[in-house]
Amino acid sequence: MKVALQHLTKKFPGRGRKAREVIAVNDFTFEIPDGKLIGLLGPSGCGKSTALNLLCGLLKPTDGKIFFGDEDVTGLAAEKRGVGMVFQNYALYPHLTVMQNIIFPLQNLKGPDKLSKSQLREKAYEVAKLVQIDSLMDRKPAELSGGQQQRVAIARALVKMPRILLMDEPLSNLDARLRLQTREEIRRIQRETKITTVFVTHDQEEAMSISDLIVVMKDGMIQQIGEPQQVYDAPANLFVAKFLGNPPINTFDGAVQGGKLYIGGEAVMEVKDVPDQQVIVGARPEGFVLNRDGAFTCRLKGVEVMGRDISVLAEHDSCHDPVIRAIVSAESQVDLASASVRFDLKPGKLFLFRKQTEERIG
């Protein structure tokens, strides 16, 4: 099912006497292609959960429209939209068994759609097998691990064959190892069912690793939409550049003059077609190359060895952060006795942003 949002806006009245209204979702317009997995990504409070609740119908938009396929569902109540939702804390009914939880949505069907007991069982087992919990059907949620509860929640959302599947921070309640496993699992389930899936997360790595498309949000506004790698390689603005990538991007004050980029007086790189101006420079950690005669000089602070590669920690007066982190391959030799270190910068890993608007140049 293709999903389209048109100028979707949600305002909340401000709390307290003088508080202004909060625009949680501001003029969203984009299209989610059929059968894709979409990550809504942003820091907490950016409106991503509100966007999800608008999609599933728990909230009514202040303005704008939502289409599932060609059908306008904006005014439709949640139960009529045919969406499946996986809640952050799973919202499994604690007094019901796994089986009873899974068939709960199906039991709401009435009239000719009403299912017999054996049909209910059959459907429940079908979806339980898909998420691999068919051996746990008689347990209560409290007797399951976090990962298993997550699967039950997904099964309950899938059992009624939803047109789209929504997930609110699906991995945030799992420990690090399970998180890795479960995100692969979500990817697999989504591929097998081909249901258009939207999930919300604040973890960029999570979003990057499994999404077909990511939507980066900040303060209720869409910052950028695209395939994860494409967004990473060509961030629309400084916020997106900073938000994606771990370790985060290094940023500097710089200036372009006569086709050259200067950071703290050193000309570090040639930049063509950029008019002279003050800029903010973003350099990905992997965009540094150690070079004794490199154009960019920093004070060396130390080295962290992480097996596969090495983090070189350095300082520079123009840098916005106290530490510059550069990732170089483990074979590199760093002279720890030296007070300074010199780099060359890779052009594809370096971005220039306008000082005023923080938008990327070029």
Next chain:
Amino acid sequence: MKGWLYLLPAVLFLGFFMIYPLIDVFVYSFEEGYNFASQTYFGTGTYNYKYVLRDPYFLQAVKNTFILVVITVPLSTGLALLISVGLSSIKPLRQLYQTVFFLPYVTNTLAVGLVFMILFKKTPYSDGFVNLLINWFGGKSVDFIDGPYWAKMFVLCLYTIWVVMPFKILILTSALASVNRQYYDAAKIDGTSGFRIFRKITLPMISPTIVYLIITGFIGAFKAYSDAVALFGTNLNGAQMNTIVGYVYDMLYGSSGGYPSYASAAAIILFIIVLTITCINLLVSKKHVHYIS
């Protein structure tokens, strides 16, 4: 030891006014013909129990108490549930309603009982407000205070419910509020009807609270006394409206005056009744209640 020193006042008070009396009450109940003034008795045995169980006043009190319990506990719990669900589903004015509903909790049972009495009482000067309403609907005046048994029982039940409602509403509203909203959202997305949400999600989730209210409700109703005094005065035997606890106090003091042995026997019988009913309650509820570990 320092610990005991801190505990000493509590131990003294409890020892003297709870533990010693607790033992003593059993002793009294088996001492036949205990005389208050000379503090002597004839012998030991079960005569006190036999006497109490044969006393028509006691049997009347037991009957009254059971009727009161059977009527008020289910009615008040059900009504409180209805009101709490209503309260939880509104937003404007909720605080105001909650405050108003809680008022009876902080009022003096004896004092407000008097108001109920004059609302229901029929005197030569006036039939009272309630009879005015009854007449208005075409009924005949009834004396609810000095009249027929069931009229009096009706007022007693009504006043008891009025008195116990605030506690039940408060407890149920906070139980309802503690149910995680996500369950409702999840059920709503799945198109669950309001009635089914209530039956399948809300009720099981708050069932421990309901059981708690029913058990404490039973215990409280079995100990009814001051409500009856407030409505019908201290001569409850005369009004045929005595309760078991009232019987105990009357035996101690008041019209029949000064028989601690009989009072003890009656109190122990009450204790056994309450204990039995509570155990039955617990056993029944264990089967039907979901406890979240």
Next chain:
Amino acid sequence: MNQKTDLKKEKKPGDIKKTVGKGIIYLLLTLWALVVLFPFYWMILTSVKSYGTYNSEFIPKLFTLSPTIQNYVDAFTTVPLARYFLNTVIFTLITTGIMLVVTVLAAYAFARLNFRGKNLVFLLFLSLMMIPSELVIITNYVTVTSLDLRNTFTGLILPSVTSVFYIYLLKENFEQVPDQLYYAAKVDGTSDLKFLWKVMIPICKPTIVTITILKAIECWNSYVWPRLVTDNELYYLVSNGIQSIRENGFGRENIPAMMAAVVVISVPLIILFLVFRKTIMAGVSRGGTKG
């Protein structure tokens, strides 16, 4: 434009259903609010009707055009209402005060101090919570009578002091105060009593306020014990005072004056409730029961 009208059509039936549902809920709640409030209204109304007016209304009127305060004057002059009132205040203050000291000390011992037999004693305390007061009141009555303490404040107060439940409640709260605070205080050489006074009590103030208020309400409304141990008007509390007014105060059936007395008795608690509404309601939902 077309789509918009479609939308509205779709919404309508659900909306009407919702509005009707809300209306029924408000109706129900308002009805119960009337049941709750009406006795209060009636008591105030009657208390400002004059004796003559009240008795001449065969069909009681729902309002009065000539309110009088004569009944309040009568309530204070013909019966010793002020005396009952004062007695109750004294009784409530002293009982609550002693209860607080006893409870705080015991709760501290259970929560913080280690001594032999602590668990056993605590278990014993817990089991005492299940003992109904009707069982122990008989012996207490005999004891107080034989000690010649009838019609004294001592006899009224002492058996009313202990509340196992409040000890339990406060102990639970005390235990939530981190151990580190206690060890830090010990290292600094703070005595237990000082630690209790300077650290525990301020931290657990909300619970202490709660049990104080609950106990005060309990004292103000207590009826059974005062009725048993006092038969001298000089020591009546408001509850048995109002009962005695009902049975032989004001000569014959002066109901307006009786209602004035009822108002006077009810007002302090209602004011207390309105001031400490949140504390009281939170406290009661944590485990108060009536009586």
